[in-house]
């Protein structure tokens with residue numbers, strides 16, 4: 241069995257299109273792609289992204305930013321969520337409301353945006369008091385996997401491509417972010433996530449002789465076009481992240 245995991249598109253439709261082309265070129269069809277959420281939030285092309293995602297009908301779980309778009313009033317939204325909200329039509333928002341928090345794909349892989357119980361908690365990373373993001377202690381990662389029966393677990397949220405094998409052999413994979421390679425956040429305390437590359441990230445997973453393997457893919461696309469779009473909308477932070485993978 242072989243399929244693709246994408247996540248954290250964040251309204252970057254150009255990056256999504258490049259990733260989809262790469263997946264199709266690898267011989268994987270749309271019904272073998274799972275989407276781990278955070279589809280729209282950001283200053284880019286949320287509306288166009290919504291049209292594309294609704295047409296694809298990928299198995300999709302809801303991210304924390306997807307939830308904010310359907311839970312919060314426009315006036316209470318963070319700037320990035322509000323910018324996406326203004327581009328979304330009622331049918332996009334209705335689609336977000338239908339998305340599950342977790343899912344199991346083909347009786348094989350457990351899907352969630354962040355962790356099974358919380359959509360805004362990094363599964364594989366901790367944030368130090370100094371705001372540095374690092375691999376979480378193994379015991380804490382294992383504790384969050386309690387109750388998950390599937391041997392392959394897919395999560396997202398930190399935008400950092402990473403795989404962790406648990407003591408019992410289960411594999412947790414974060415495919416990284418399709419559309420947002422760098423950001424900062426105040427939760428749980430101020431920190432930056434910077435991948436250091438502007439390329440779009442996703443993962444191919446495959447079961448070979450009873451073992452799940454993972455191939456992380458970094459896909460180039462016309463990222464400077466998206467950086468210019470963000471800059472034109474007054475988002476220097478996004479413009480820097482999209483141009484370089486670093487927040488300047």
Ligand SMILES: [Fe+2]
Pocket residue numbers: 248250278303305397399
């Ligand atoms: Fe995200």
